[in-house]
Amino acid sequence: MKAKFYFLPxxxxxxAIILLAYHNNLQDDEIRYVTFARNLSQGFYSPADNxxxxxxxxxxxxxxxxxxxxxxxxxxxILNAFLLFFAxxxxxxxxxxxxxxxxxxxxxYILGLYPPILRDLHMILTETFVCFLICxxxxxxxxxxxxxxxxRFHLVIASLYLAFIALTKIIFGYVILIVIAIFFVVSxxxxxxxxxKVLAVNIIAMLFCLPYLFYTYSLTGKxxxxxxxxxxxxxxxxxxxxxxxxxxxxxxxxxxxxQLYANHHQxxxxxxxxxxxxxxxxxxxxxxxxxxxxxxKFLANWMCNLGRLLFSYPFSYKLQSPTTFFxxxxxxxxxxxxxxxxxxxxTRYHNVPFEIIILLLISVIYLGGSTLLSAYERQxxxxxxxxxxxxxxxxxxxxEIRIRAAD
Numbered sequence: 001m002k003a004k005f006y007f008l009p010x011x012x013x014x015x016a017i018i019l020l021a022y023h024n025n026l027q028d029d030e031i032r033y034v035t036f037a038r039n040l041s042q043g044f045y046s047p048a049d050n051x052x053x054x055x056x057x058x059x060x061x062x063x064x065x066x067x068x069x070x071x072x073x074x075x076x077x078i079l080n081a082f083l084l085f086f087a088x089x090x091x092x093x094x095x096x097x098x099x100x101x102x103x104x105x106x107x108x109y110i111l112g113l114y115p116p117i118l119r120d121l122h123m124i125l126t127e128t129f130v131c132f133l134i135c136x137x138x139x140x141x142x143x144x145x146x147x148x149x150x151x152r153f154h155l156v157i158a159s160l161y162l163a164f165i166a167l168t169k170i171i172f173g174y175v176i177l178i179v180i181a182i183f184f185v186v187s188x189x190x191x192x193x194x195x196x197k198v199l200a201v202n203i204i205a206m207l208f209c210l211p212y213l214f215y216t217y218s219l220t221g222k223x224x225x226x227x228x229x230x231x232x233x234x235x236x237x238x239x240x241x242x243x244x245x246x247x248x249x250x251x252x253x254x255x256x257x258x259q260l261y262a263n264h265h266q267x268x269x270x271x272x273x274x275x276x277x278x279x280x281x282x283x284x285x286x287x288x289x290x291x292x293x294x295x296x297k298f299l300a301n302w303m304c305n306l307g308r309l310l311f312s313y314p315f316s317y318k319l320q321s322p323t324t325f326f327x328x329x330x331x332x333x334x335x336x337x338x339x340x341x342x343x344x345x346x347t348r349y350h351n352v353p354f355e356i357i358i359l360l361l362i363s364v365i366y367l368g369g370s371t372l373l374s375a376y377e378r379q380x381x382x383x384x385x386x387x388x389x390x391x392x393x394x395x396x397x398x399x400e401i402r403i404r405a406a407d
Contacts (some may be wrong), residue, residue, distance in 0.1 A: 004085075004089055006092070006105060006108075007085060007088050007089060007092070007108070007109075007112065010084075010085060010088060010109070010112045010113070011081060011082070011085040014080070014081035014084055014085060014118075014121060015078060015081045017081075017118065017121050017122060018074075018077050018078060018080065018081055018121060018122045021121075021122035022074060022077065022122060024073060026124065027123075029125055030123060030124040030125065032054060032055060033055065033059050033060055033063060033124055033125070033126070034063060034067065034072055034124060036055060036057065036059075036060035036063075037060040037061075037063035037064050037066075037067040037072070038067055039060075040057070040060055040061065040064050040067075041064060041067050041068050045057055045060075045215065046219060048219060050275070050276075051219050051220065051228070051275060051276050051277050052228065052276055053216060053219070053220075053225075053226075053227045053228045053229075053276070053277075054227060054228055054229045054276075055126075055170075055227065055229070056166070056167045056168055056169070056170045056173075056212070056226065056227060057167055057212055058126075058129075058133075058164045058165070058166075058167035058168030058169075059126045059129055059168050061167075062079075062129060063076060063124070066079075072124075076124050077122055077123070077124065080121050080122070080123075080128040080129075081121070083128050083129055083131070083132040084112065084117070084121065084128050084131060084132065086132060086135075087128075087131045087132040087134075087135040087136075087385075088108050088109075088111060088112040088135070089108075090132070090135035090136050090138070090139045091108050091111055091135045091138070091139075091385050091388070091389075092104050092105065092108040093139055094135070094138050094139045094142055094389060095107055095108060095389065095392065097142055097143070097146060098353070098389075098392075098393050098397065099392060099393070099396055099397070103392070103396055107388060107392050110388070111384065111385065111388050114330060114384065115326055115327075115330050116326070116327055116330060116331065116377060116380075116381060116384075117131060117381060117384060119326065119327075119378075120378070125378075126168050126169065127378055127381050127382075129168060130165060130168055130169055130381070130382050131381065131382070131384070131385065133161050133164050133165045133168065134161075134165065134382055134383070134384075134385050134386070135385050136157070136161045137158055137161035137162050137165060138359060138385055138386065138389065140154045140157045140158035140161065141154075141158040141162075141201065141355060141358075141359070142353075142355045142356075144158055144197055144201070144355075145194055145197055145198075145353070145354060145355035145358075146353075146355070148193065150193070150197060150200075155197070155200060155201065155204070156204070158201050159200075159201050159202075159204035159205045159208060160205075160208060162176065162201060162202070162205035163204075163205040163206075163208030163209050164208075165382070166205065166209055167209060167212060169382060170226040170227045170229075170230075171366065171369050171370060171373075172366065173206075173209060173224075173226045174226075174369060175362060175365045175366050175369065176202050176205055176206050176209075177206070177224075178365050179198070179202045179361070179362065179365065180199065180202045180203060180206065182361075183195060183198050183199040183202070184199065187199055194354050194355075198358055213225070213226075219277075220277050222277075228276045228277055228279070228280040229280075230280065230284070230373065231279070231280035231281065231282070231283030231284040231287065232248070232279070232280070232283045233248055233373040233374045234283060234284055234287035234288075234372070234373055234374075235283040235284075235286055235287040235290075236248045236249060236374045237287065237298070237301055237302075237305065237372065237373050237374045238286075238287040238288075238290035238291045238294075238298055238301070239263075239290065239297075239301065240290050240293065240294040240297045241259075241263045243259065243316060243317070244260075244263070244301075244316045244317075245300075245301060245304040245314055245315065245316040246301030246302070246304050246305050246316075246374055247304075247305075247308060247315045247316055247318075247374055247376075248374035248376075251268065254268050255268075257317055259317060260317065267286060270282075271283075302371060302372070305371050305374065305375050306371060308374075308375055308376055308377065309367075309370060309371060309375040309376070309377060309379060309380050310331050310335055310377070310380060311324065311327055311328040311331055311332070311377070312324050312326075312327040312328070312376065312377040313327075313328065327377045331377070331380070334384075334387060334391075337391045337395070338387060338390075338391060341390065341391050341394040341395070341399075344394055344398045344399050345360075345390070345394055345398070348398050351397070351398055352393070352394075352398070353393075356389065356390055356393060359386045359389070359390070360386065360390055362386070363383040363386050363387070366382070366383060367380075367383065
């Protein structure tokens with residue numbers, strides 16, 4: 001039986017969730033993604049006279065056909081059901097490389113029903129698309145490194161998926177650059193085929209991203225410029241004020257919340273006349289000044305950031321909600337199992353496939369970078385499939401858990 005038939009109940013569930021939660025009005029980030037897609041339909045991404053590069057073009061490119069056909073409501077949301085469905089199929093086929101079919105099926109269902117992954121299924125947001133891209137990348141990357149010979153199909157497709165991940169979650173652009181730097185050094189020491197394949201995938205992915213980087217250079221005059229959102233995130237992460245925990249706040253919150261207004265309005269008033277690129281620079285400069293002047297407060301914010309990334313808690317000037325348990329309970333198991341798997345992975349690293357080690361390296365670089373900026377739980381979701389793959393392999397192929405016989 002083909003894999004898709006195993007997971008048809010999941011597809012039906014996904015469609016049902018979307019239909020039950022459907023609303024016709026676009027909200028928050030949904031507006032931005034659809035606006036970018038509409039810009040693309042008119043032959044540009046950002047207006048040249050009012051530069052807006054808050055998000056990468058990966059997701060708007062997916063939305064573009066729907067916008068052109070004026071199907072930018074329910075059809076886009078139904079697309080999420082199919083993206084997650086095929087993400088689970090990709091993940092299942094990856095697990096079958098390393099595990100028995102029975103375990104691959106069970107673990108794939110756990111991923112497909114994992115509550116945080118279902119959280120934004122009914123929204124026009126990047127998370128479901130990125131889950132599909134990550135699962136596709138993992139499969140083709142693992143198939144590429146499983147064999148001695150280089151399969152050009154898997155090489156190109158893995159690179160294309162990785163490029164789209166970077167164009168959708170722009171922090172991955174820096175992850176790719178770091179991996180290229182690391183493996184240039186490694187390849188100079190050990191010219192193994194597996195090392196060269198990793199290097200090739202990342203270089204080709206970066207080449208796929210070059211048209212966008214040339215475009216941002218044409219608008220801003222800045223080399224390797226991915227977007228205008230990083231500076232503001234760094235600014236909030238570096239906030240030196242007592243009672244503020246490093247979570248991101250938008251402009252309206254600054255002027256609506258009394259304590260935020262008292263602490264930040266002078267800076268926001270000063271940069272308000274600037275364009276988005278100039279604001280991004282000012283946010284970065286002020287953020288670095290705050291870190292230099294208040295390193296202990298930045299460390300405290302960083303620890304809170306870990307809590308938000310893993311458990312969606314805590315937030316400054318905000319009443320906590322029971323919805324926190326929606327993330328806290330499932331992610332608690334994921335964090336505990338990850339910690340449990342670290343020691344056997346290190347001590348038995350020769351038994352861990354090289355491709356899984358590289359995927360873990362990518363995850364560590366991504367998480368490390370994410371913790372330095374204001375993070376939310378949604379930033380953890382891109383690496384869920386990698387964590388599930390690693391934990392499953394470690395528990396089923398390296399560790400043995402059993403109950404001791406009675407004395």
